[in-house]
Amino acid sequence: MEKTAVRPVLRTRREQFRGGGRASLIGTGFGVMWFALGQAVVHGAARPYVLAAGALLFAASAATVVRLFLLARATPADEPGVPPPPGGGGPKFLTVLLVEVAVLGAGNNVLRTTLDRPEMMLSWSALVVGAHFFPLARTLRAPVLRLVGAAMLATVGLAAVAVLGLGADGQAWSYVPGLGCAAVLWGGTALSGLRAGRTTRD
Template identity: 40%
Template structure:
């Protein structure tokens, strides 16, 4: 990532944004299906529209803002620490889902667990890639996951948990991309 005050787009902005838009879209599409009609269609169309607008923004920024000079910390996906974070995330994700689904028989909260694990993994990525914004994204996604567990504990059904933890995380990913694009556009203007 470029240092504050430098011109150019941060290293990893394009690929990171594409990953976030993809996963945000999946969160929205998969987790809006349990809502009463017509809301699944409305939420999915809105999610797709936001994803398309963000993609246009990413490609516009990629075309207009040259990449900033990269320092030695810009190893990205080749950094061993990144793969450690991803490995820990996979173990926590699949191990926790096995317990939730097979031991506790509570598949209704699976998406809440996914949100917590993905949220926590952003704290690791924030440290590895020196991206403070990921601390905020991690905090929001973790909170949305915990809110999903609380929703279920207070009597909410699977659709309510999916809305809070799933669609909410999709919106958080979309918002993070939008903020990164806004900041890059301001910095390079």
């Protein structure tokens, strides 16, 4: 049986905003990585539009990071917040990350060497990273991470439809999950900023 804390630890509203700011910063940073990898194989007339859309989403995500840290600074230090879910984190969190890294490395090595399909490495990465959000959601008691994971898995499905169903070139295995995962992370971060704004008005 899984143990949970009997009494949740109190945390202030300022701590909530800081925690949200740190999570948003991580999401924004990983979004930059996914976008950089995806846009590198986009050429032709679509490239300016892809870069413009990426810049807008990044700006919204980065603005959320700044907003959350500013809200934390402006919030009284003793204002009570919502208690965190009990039992989150710990060794299980590290186990999920270690398994993710091992599976990512092994799969991408096979694609790059044995199968000679390096263009599929971003799809494999999106598959593994998306899947890791499901145990992570349970470990951190954060159900919203399941939505992030499902959205990342959907980008791989879109890449498969583009290549296998619509006849797109093999680079779609790279740019669809690359740009798609960036949009998921940046869009999710921007939405969290909107929710934080509604919370402050309530």
